Amino acid sequence: MTEPRNLEPAPNGTQDVTQVAVAEWLLTAAADISQALQDWRYTGTTVLACGDTFSALRITASVVRAATNLREPRAIADQLANALLGGPVVVSRDGDSYYVLVPSRAAQRNLPAGVEYFGRCSLLVVPRPDITDPGRHGQASYWAVPMYDPGTLCQLDAALQLVTVGRHRHLTKGTEQ
Template sequence: MSRASTISQAATAEWLARTHADPPTAHQEWQDQRLTVLPLGVRFDAVRIPVETLYAAILNIRPAAVSRLLEQLLGGPVVQDADRWFYPLVPVGPAARWHSRAAEYLGQGAWLGVPQADQLAPPGAYWVVPVREPGRLCDLARVDELVAVGTARLSGRS
């Protein structure tokens, strides 16, 4: 691993850990179990998208292709958990603008299992699209469009 990569992962881990009420606890949980649970509504929110909806939207299920496409389409980090859900991380606050029934907006009061910064593959939760720059998040309008396309394809409307 290069020094730049190490610095980037360290900066990412610190940025994520500062979401936790006790950042050292987050670091310890990542060390012990490669996952910590972070509160939403502090630095970021998330949208929980069923894998079927997302795969229908991008017409692909190959992990490398999914990662590349999501990075291009959404512009920010995405967690996958238990092969059932994708969680694009989005800016805090716009929950009132979320109207999709096919995916759930998770904001203040919700929690998300967040993998260690270098957890880029299963088992367990992992970064489909890792944090490339602390604070850079997915565009909520693009997430909404992705969900709408996937929902339309699943219902046969596209």
């Protein structure tokens, strides 16, 4: 595979080697690598297939906010990085959903209500690895928790624990009103 040339250069004018490696790994989920690279170049996002390289869990923003007890995107991202042990998380364009990237075998588990599994035959809008700042990239999807190494995914148990805490707090808050 050729080196993705579409990552934004680092301040010193070079591309971050890890971001390039992560991009190459993510692109293994692209139906058309050339198109995915072009999409990343012009829009900052591309559509990747779930189910082989990775799968994803969609968690609503309200559950994530309840789990973290936070509202500010950067503070939520910091808390997610801690709670999910550095597992990668993408935030949807509208900020209503968080997509936790997990191993494809996650489908073998029973998932709690309100968690949507993106496996085979599912598509996910994925930002370039360097898009991590919601303020800088406007209304585009971004990495709340970037993928730090190619193939490093979130532990399913960590994601489910986050959901359990968030749902409990969300339901408790609803009954206290």
